[in-house]
Amino acid sequence: MNDKTKTGIEILQTAILLGITGDMLLRATPWGLNVFLWVSLLVAAMVAITFRRRREHWTPQTMALHGGLVFFSLMYVWRDSLELQILDFLAIITILGLLILPSLNMKIHIAGVFHYMAALCWSGISLAFAPFLLLVEDIKWKTIPSTGFSKHLVSVLKGLAIAAPILLVFGALFMAADAVFQGIIEKTFNINLEVITTHVVVISIITWMVAGYLRSSMFKLSPISSGPAADAKSAAMKDQVPSVTMHVSEDPAGNDEKAKKEEAEVKKEKTSTWQDFNNSFLPGFFTLGAVETAIVLGLINLLFLSFVIIQIPYLFGGIEIVQSTPDFKLAEYARRGFGELVLVAALVLPILLGAHWLLRKDNPMNERLYRILAAIQIGLLFVIMISAAQRMLLYTGNMGYGLTAERLYPMVFMIWLAMVFTWFLMTVLRGMRSQFAWGALWSGLFLLGTLHVLNPDDFIVRTNIRLMQEGRAFDGYANTRLSDDSVPVLLDSMELMSANQRCTVKRKLSRRLAESHQEMDFRSWNYSRWVASSRLAENRPLLDMSTCAEEFGSRFRQRELFHR
Secondary structure, three states, rough: OOOOHHHHHHHHHHHHOOOOOOOHHHHOOOOOHHHHHHHHHHHHHHHHHHHHOOOOOHHHHHHHHHHHHHHHHHHHHHHOHHHHHHHHHHHHHHHHOOOOOOHHOOHHHHOOOOHHHHHHHHHHHHHHHHHHHHHHHHOOHOOOOOOHHHHHHHHHHHHHHHHHHHHHHHHHHHHOOOOHHHHHHHHHOOOOHHHHHHHHHHHHHHHHHHHHHHHHHHOOOEEEEHHHHHHHHHHHHHOOEEEEOOOOOOOOOHHHHHHHHHHHHHHHHEEHHHHHHHHOOHHHHHOOHHHHHHHHHHHHHHHHHHHHHHHHHHHHHOOHHHHOOOOOOOOHHHHOOOOOOOHHHHHHHHHHHHHHHEOOOHHHHHHHHHHHHHHHHHHHHOOOOOOHHHHHHHHHHOOOOOHHHHHHHHHHHHHHHHHHHHHHHHHHHOOOOOHHHHHHHHHHHHHHHHHHHHHHHHHHHHHHHHHHHHHOOHHHHHHHOOHHHHHHHHHHHHHHHHHHHHHOOOOOOOOHHHHHHOOOOHOOOHHHHHHHHHHHOOOOHHHHHHHOOOOOOOOOOOHHHHOO
């Protein structure tokens, strides 16, 4: 039994155990402690197999990413915000995808954006198809010892695996055909076929996906062949047999040194790693020289500059422009402009990265021209992003309509874009493109971690309470639709609300208190939900609806203030 078979068996055993524990833990919703426990088990399994079979994959970079997996799974235990949990899920998926890079012969910290995207795509493909390779190609079943107890155990398991689905199908048909037989079977075995089927399906899916992922992260791809010439040269050296008339040097050390040098040369010639993927394989027509770069980036810069110059009064005029322009509403000025400007900022990054990748390397002038034009474009983009931020601040400020999750998260996204473009200036435009993707990744992860500390839902309610104290309307219905992260501040601020809004909040929180008693499963435990439930129980008298004089219906929600 070779090492590949041993690794494959360990992967299969690990996947089965994680499939069973995943079915036991992840079936409980809403997710909380169960996600942290299962991801921690997955990380522990990955680290154990890596240390046993692929110790070279264990680097400071992979160590940091494994820590990121544990951290963002732990956030499911801390915060209850659905938006944060979705972002945590995306962060976990992204990190898992990037941990496949070592098996693709790439170093994570100097891989590019293209490599990151390729790793994510490859990990998705591996989830579906890699288990086939694991079972058919990697594990040499005939080489596995099968003597004594293990021999009979394998035979028994094989027989059960074949007989189980047949018995289930015929048993289900017989039970459907005869009520007496169904009653006997149900009384004898007390079997709920639907429950058993769902458990089998969930375990199978998780096992299959984990096996595919672990297989793709443990087994390396073959290096990229540079062409038939190198292969022929390698084959010629391998098949070369010295003849009796061949001259042999009297210096064996010299021969050894020469042989090693030739072998290293062939190895270097034969393989080129994915790390060095560039535009050298493209015809010259599809690459960019100085003229093409000047036209493409120059025209974009002119468009940006014209927009900034023409729109200066509207970009920086603020509320005065809105008030002095007939039939021009603040909502139209802020909401419409913000979305388009954020989209512009998001589109600039792939354009700049793509243009830089397509640059011809034969003339240093191409790189210098690109750096100048890209720096100008980013400078203009920062002006546009500042104006977009000002629009949203007006929209959510004391002259606007308050803060919601739909308005906060785009602002956070734009902050991340500003961080990424700053990092772009520090790396790509200084000839250190290989460091860009790694830094951009960690800027996003750092910002996401900061969001958990900020507690967005709590921040939204506090902002709206402050605006209410400054004279703006407070929408109790919209603010109580936020997660349990916002419950403590709602309870603390209830006395500041108007009678109508206070009753709206009471009605919503009372319903939430009743629902909290139904969530008793430890697998779904979450700190914010636990704090909210405890605070609601402590303040039960405060939620008494007898003080509310009127019935509440759809008319009393005032939601139009938040949907202009």
